[in-house]
Amino acid sequence: MNLNTIHNVYFIGIGGIGMSAIARYFHANNKRVAGYDKTQTEITKGLVELGIAIHFDDSIGSINEVFLNAENTLVVYTPAVPKDHLELNYFKNNGYNVVKRSQILGLITEHTFCLAVAGTHGKTTTTSILGHLMNACHVPLTAFLGGISENYNSNLILNGTEVSVVEADEFDRSFLTLSPDFACITSMDADHLDIYGDAEELKKSFIAFTERLKPNGKLFVKNGLGLEGITYGIEDDSDYTIQNIKIINGAYIFDVKTPKDIIENLEFNLPGRHNLSNALIALAMAVEYGCSYQQLAEGLASYKGVQRRFTYQIKTNDFVFIDDYAHHPQEICAVHQAVREMYPTKKVLAIFQPHLFSRTRDFIDDFAESLSKFDELLLLDIYPARELPIEGVTSSWLLGKINNENKQLVSKENLLKAIHDSDAQVVLTIGAGDIGAEVKRIKKEFSIAN
Template sequence: MQQFPYVFFLGIGGIGMSALARWFKANGHQVSGYDKTETPLTQALQAEGIAVHYADAVENIPSEIRENKARTLVVLTPAIPATSLEWAWLRGQGYDIRKRSQVLGVLTQGRPTIAVAGTHGKTTTSSMVAHLLRQAGLDAGAFLGGISVNLGSNLLLPKSATAPVVVEADEYDRSFLTLHPDVAIVTSTDADHLDIYGEQSALIDSFCQFVGQLKPGGTLLLNHTADERVAAAVPPGTRVLRYGLAAAPHLDLFAGNITTEGHQFHFDLHSPQGVVAGLKLAVPGFHNIENMLAAAAAAQLFGVREMQLPEAVATYRGVKRRFEFIVTRADKVYVDDYAHHPREIEAFLRSLRALYPGKKIRVIFQPHLFTRTRDFAEGFSKSLSLADEVVLLDIYPARELPIAGVTAEMLLTAITSPAKSLQTKQQVLENTRNNSTFDVLATVGAGDIDTLVPQLKKLLDSTEIPQN
């Protein structure tokens, strides 16, 4: 990558793209990029000295990029539409254009790599591994798919060229097939991204290819819910360790003695290396215990000692928008979460119920993508029905065009919660102000529902919603 003093990003505001942009900036490259929307993340990039523009026009591409074709690398996200004017011009001029996943594959070559894959749980688990290594005083790097609260960033820079790197291995568009890890974690193989794969069997095939790229003598940490074909696809000599929440004959890693105390989940880690008792996880959720099981095992493979785990686990503070507590009043709790798949929503709401038994839960959900809403409509309705009240926003389209007949309303009929409604963002704010008959409020989704978070927090912190 040193042959490219200039690096230009198409879609620089994406969480994975921005981590790469920060890496290139930190390593002395001149970095710039385009994104269609200004966000707190793009503003942060600009504050760090990275030029970002928001109008798709060739004349907005910085002059040094236009004048140095041979010395410029263009990094592309799959979210950029084929109609992009800047992409068309750069392509027509013959620039070296590579997908984000291809660049990540190059950057991890020659480094010990921990790759975290799965249709959900990737970001949290990879941030856990990075934190455990760092907290134990080990040199490591990480490219994360979310903003780690501990790091305050989605990038952890290694100090040396031989330090291990933690990578979120994305199955979308088969991106993770550019990676050849020493340790792989597969958190789940549930059906998703059927707009790319067509059917789940093709998705499973892709996961099989991914684990088949493990380096000789590597280790696969496999969630017990994953398809068995994945375990069978590892190269000869590769070790497979299965993990899950509760003890079972086929599990190598599991949690014991699970209890809750406030927001914390306490548990014991059982592994082939023995038992680490009394772990305290400040980020709640049964699914997060599972994630920590895999993260702790991976961290131990890279040098974290058993005696270091209790403090390292206890100091983990999570990822922005993953079971993030926004307000904790005596009578009202507000939690924000990125869940956008039925199984994620089910895990989130079951954990919320465990923390607040008998409390009235209102969930505000924004479906993400027309294809995902269409493909998993029944699952969304069933998982959302775990809440006492469900409020649906319109579908967030992201990279997609509308599909006839696919709307948020199609989920509403099958939801069995006592109260359910379709609302706009403005109506959500008005309803929260005028109808605060809930104990726990949750905003859930991967679109732009996070723009409601500061406004809802302001409402709940104000005297407009008096304390009971």
């Protein structure tokens, strides 16, 4: 497919974080863009403000007739769209070029120098750091991010087309459409077992991803994953390793040992060892690309983070409210480590919304163990996303397994009262569902109170 001959691009599921970045990309490249999504969100509002037409009813009649020309219209959809979707089936049955988001990302990036970030945890933050570092080094790049960067208030960094930085998503084996020059794997913990069946199949998919590297490409792997490549780790014997870590005024100050040098006194402002690890691999890829140490140091110090990744909503001496996207037991453990490191003497209340019935079932004991670490816990109902309920898989079942005396199920209607009833000085919202919509309510309520 030659994208130069495509004039119109129609998105089904345009409000998705990955889909909207590609919609922004095509709009910036003077294509006519429109789309459908199920619900109106801040993301869809932002697209509409750019002049992109979006409707929210699944109806052929709602599609602008310009996009009903199959010859020069490309249709992009997300696997989250149900198979009986009217618009999707219309396009499939009437001779249109209909492709998944991952396929179009492969097409956009195949003739660029592509740096791809894969892993069951850390993809979005690492991709965002890498895009920001490369941009700070004036590399002509386009970066497709899986979250809204605080530095750019966008999920797209558009500053040239020679280099691409992409999040390589293992869901639905999407990352196997990419052909990167540099690729990293941050982690291979079991996840998406509704797709893969077991952890071994997931690992096979990551190995298949490594085989997608272009000739003479470089693979970067976290030390301990058992894969051959340039290794990275914290305070170990990796090719790239962080040393001499200090916390000064809430920021990490550290050195990085590369295969050739030591880069001293780097500053990084995101809490948590998991974020230090993300910063290290982004730095390593940028160093191997050829970026200067001075520009990288400045870029790292100016990095602000990604929305819903340990994002401070309220930060006073008496009360702290942090929001995070963590939805896997290992991610929850990482958030716990970060909050304990930053606030070792304060009481911590976690509010968690499980994401997917299948993930809750598959990791029930790991979820229980990770959530037991907090001083207090409020548990919301499971967010179903693309799934139907599974018998017996409920938040009540999870609650019963959590070893914590200060735990309770709570509805969204009673959430603010439950927080008021707590004397915790640090409050966390955690999850990948619509818990993000509660963040505004909590912030408004407790900004007034504090």
